[in-house]
Amino acid sequence: MIRVSVVGAKGRMGSHVVDAVNGAEDMELALALDAGDDLKNIAPANTDVVVEFTVPSVSLGNVLTLIAQGVDVVVGTTGWTDEKLAQVREAIANSPRPDSQKVFIAPNFAISAVLADYFATKAAKYFESAEVIELHHPNKVDAPSGTAIHTAHGIAEARKAAGLGDVPDNTETDGGSRGQVVDGIHVHAVRLRGLNAHEEVLFGNAGEQLTIRADSFDRGSFMPGVLLAVRKLASDAPTGLTIGLDNFLDL
C-alpha cells in the first residue's frame, strides 16, 4: 500500500484527491492537511508520497519543506517559474536523501489532454492541413488556452522538422473568423456555457481527416493522472525533478 498524504486537502482539487486516494485499492490516506496545519507532521514514518494542491503563493514553500522532510512530492499547483523550479532543484540536491528524492510537477493532469497533445505532434507531419479548436466555459479569461497554444507549437515544430510548408489556405476575405495564427497553425476558441475544458485537433489530407479530441468534464478528470503520478513516484520514477505527465506515460 502506498501511503499518501494530501496538502490542501480541503481545497477544490485537494478534496478530490482525498476521495481518489480513498478509492484506490493500492493506496491509503495518511495525513490530510490544510492551511494552518503543520507540514512537519508529514514524514517518511507515515508517508510515501505527498500530493500538494494549494495556491501559487504558498506552494513553493510547501514543496521545499516537504523535500526537507524527506518525502516525495506530486505537485498540482500551478504558477511555476524557472526561478522557482531552480529553488526546487537546489532543495533536492541539499535534501536528506538526494539520491532518491523525487518531485513531480505537472501543468495538466488530464491524461486525455496529455495524450491528445502527444498524438497531435506525432500525426502532424503526415497531413497537409492542421487546425486546433479549444472549447471552454465562458468564465475563462484568456483565449486561446495555454494547452491549445502548446499543441499548435508542437504541430508547427513537427511540420517544420519534416520539411512541410504552410498549411493550404486561399482565404482572401475574412473578418476574423479564421482565428488566431499560432506559429502558422490556426487556433479557434469557443466559449460555451455548460462546457469545462475541451480540445479538438483536426488534420486533413485529400479525402481523409484525422480528429483527436480530449474532453475534461470536471475536476475529477485530473484524478487518474494524479494517481498515476503517485504510483510512478512510489515505483520507478527517476529521482530528482520531473516536469510533465508525458514523462510518466509509456508512449
Next chain:
Amino acid sequence: MIRVSVVGAKGRMGSHVVDAVNGAEDMELALALDAGDDLKNIAPANTDVVVEFTVPSVSLGNVLTLIAQGVDVVVGTTGWTDEKLAQVREAIANSPRPDSQKVFIAPNFAISAVLADYFATKAAKYFESAEVIELHHPNKVDAPSGTAIHTAHGIAEARKAAGLGDVPDNTETDGGSRGQVVDGIHVHAVRLRGLNAHEEVLFGNAGEQLTIRADSFDRGSFMPGVLLAVRKLASDAPTGLTIGLDNFLDL
C-alpha cells in the same frame, strides 16, 4: 412520371442532375441540353420541369426563355440579385400560363444544411450560449461562409425576439482566436484539405449542450434537394417565384 429536362447537362452540377433524374423511379429524363443547344426544344409537350444549373452570366436569359416556353423551372445557378429576380417575376406575369407558372430558385440545395439552419433558429432562444463553426476545403476564398453568416443572423434574431441578452463571455485576453462576431454570435471558420462544406452549431446551458451539424461531402449532396424541388413543382408548389428550399420542407 415527371418528365425532367436538364439545362447545363454537361456541367459539374448538371451531370449529377442527369444521373439523379435517371435514378429516380418517379422521373424520366426528357432533354439534356448544354451550351449551344436550343432551349426552345423544351416545351410542355415533352417536359414538366426543367432543372437549370449553368453559370450566373447566362442563367437569367435561360430562365426567361424557359418561362416563355411555358415550362416550370428549378434553378440551381447562383448570383441572383433583386433586379434579376424582378425580371423573373415580370416574365412570370407575362408568361403563356401566368396562373400556373412556377419557378424555384435556391441558394443551397443541401437538405441537411437547410434543416440545420432552421433548427438552429428554433433552438436559439432556449440556450445561454451559441456559436457557429463552419469548415470548408482550403480553396474557398471567403470566410466565414455565407451560410454561417445566415445562421448567425438567424440565431441573433431569435435571441433578440425572446429578450435574451449577450452570450456570456469573460474573455479578457485574445489574439483573434474567438473568431468573427456576427450580430453578437461568434463564428469560426476552419479550412482543411479533405473537407467539402460543413457547418456545426453549438448551443450551451449550464450542464447541457445541443449540437447540430450538417455535412456536405460532395456535389451529390445537392441532388436530394433538387429532386425534392422537382417533385414539389410537379405537385403542390405555389405558382409564381419561390426562393429557398425551406419553403418546400414541412417544418
Next chain:
Amino acid sequence: MIRVSVVGAKGRMGSHVVDAVNGAEDMELALALDAGDDLKNIAPANTDVVVEFTVPSVSLGNVLTLIAQGVDVVVGTTGWTDEKLAQVREAIANSPRPDSQKVFIAPNFAISAVLADYFATKAAKYFESAEVIELHHPNKVDAPSGTAIHTAHGIAEARKAAGLGDVPDNTETDGGSRGQVVDGIHVHAVRLRGLNAHEEVLFGNAGEQLTIRADSFDRGSFMPGVLLAVRKLASDAPTGLTIGLDNFLDL
C-alpha cells in the same frame, strides 16, 4: 417574482432546484421541504408554484396533497403510470380551483434532449438513412435508454407517414455490431466512464449527413427546463395536466 417552494429539497435533484431558484432573478424561494415536513405549510398565501422531485413511492401522494392545497405543481419525479395519471386528473377536477389548477409532469427536463428528439422527428422524412447512438455512464442498467427508444419510434413514425421504406442496409454478416433494431431504426448504446447522458442522431443521404446531438453533462442540465416549466405555470400554461416539456417549447 414567482414564489417557488421545493418538495424534496435535500435530495439530489431537489437541492439543485433550490440553488437554481435562488439564482433566478424572477423567482424567490418560498419553502424548501423534505421528508418529515408537512406539505400543508405550502399554500397560495406563500407559494405560486411547487417543484416536486422525490421518489416514485411518495410522489403521487405529494402531488394529490399539493393540488388539494390549491398550488400549481411541476413534477420531476419519474414512475408515472396511466393509473397514477388518472388519479392526478381526478384530483384536479375536484380541486379548490378546478378552472385554474395546473400540474406539469415531464420524463426529461433537459431542453437539449427534448429539442434533439423533436428535431429528429422533423428531419426524419428527408433522409434515406437514420440511426441513433446513445452514450451513458457504465452504471446504467438498461440499454438502450428510454429516450433513444422514444427517438427511434418518432423517426420510424415520421418515415412511415412520409411513405419511406426501410433504411438501406446490405449487411450480410454481423455478430451483433449493428445494434438493436427499434421499429426499423438501428439503435446503439455506448457505456463509458466519464459520460453522463448523451444522444446522437445521424441522418444520411447521398453526399450529405445531418447530425443532432444532445449532451447532458450533469444534473444541473435539468434546471433550465425546470425553471422554464415554473415560468410557464406562472404565466400562460394551460390549466389541467400537461405531460412533456415539448408542450412548453415554441416549436
Next chain:
Amino acid sequence: MIRVSVVGAKGRMGSHVVDAVNGAEDMELALALDAGDDLKNIAPANTDVVVEFTVPSVSLGNVLTLIAQGVDVVVGTTGWTDEKLAQVREAIANSPRPDSQKVFIAPNFAISAVLADYFATKAAKYFESAEVIELHHPNKVDAPSGTAIHTAHGIAEARKAAGLGDVPDNTETDGGSRGQVVDGIHVHAVRLRGLNAHEEVLFGNAGEQLTIRADSFDRGSFMPGVLLAVRKLASDAPTGLTIGLDNFLDL
C-alpha cells in the same frame, strides 16, 4: 524524380494513383498498364517503383512477374493469404536483385486510419473504458469492419498487458444495443447513406474522455499513403517484404 509505373491504371483505385503520381512534384509517371498489357514492358530501365492495384485473382501473378523484372512494388490489392505471402517471399529470394528487392503490401493505405489504430493501442492502458464505433456506407456486406476488429484486438491486448480488467458495464437489460463484444471491447457498426469509411474510438475515465476519429471520405484518401509508400521504397525502406503502412510511419 521517382519513376512510377501503375498496373491496373484504368481501375477505380489505379486511375486515382495515376492522377496522384502526376500531381506529385517528386514523381513522374512511367508506364500506365491495365488488363491485356504486357507487364514485361516494366523494367529498371524505365521504372523505379510499380504500384499494383488490381483484383485478388491476378495480383499474385502480377507481383511475381514484377519481382522477376527487378522492380520494386507497392501492392494495394487485397486478399493476401499466408500462402500467397510465402510465394512472394520466395520470389524475392530468387529475384535478379535479392539484396535490394523491395515489396510492400498494405491492407489499408489511409494514413488517418493507420494512425488512429496506432494511437488507440497506445492510449488503451490509460482508460477504464473503451469502445469502438465504425461507420460505413450501407452497401458494405460485413459488420463490423476488419479495421474495427483490428482496433478492438489492439486495445484488448494493450489492456491485458497492462493488467487492466474488464471494462465497467452494469447493463442488465439489453436487446442488442450494446453491440458486438470483440475480445472484451464493445464494437458498434453504423450504416448510413452518404458515408464512406469512418472509425471512432472512445476512451473514458472519471471526468474525462479521449476520442480518436479517422474519416475516409473517398478513394482519394488512400493516395497520400500510396505516395508515402512509393517514396519509402525509393529511399530507406528495408529490403524484402514489408506488410502494413505503420511500418513506414515514424511513430
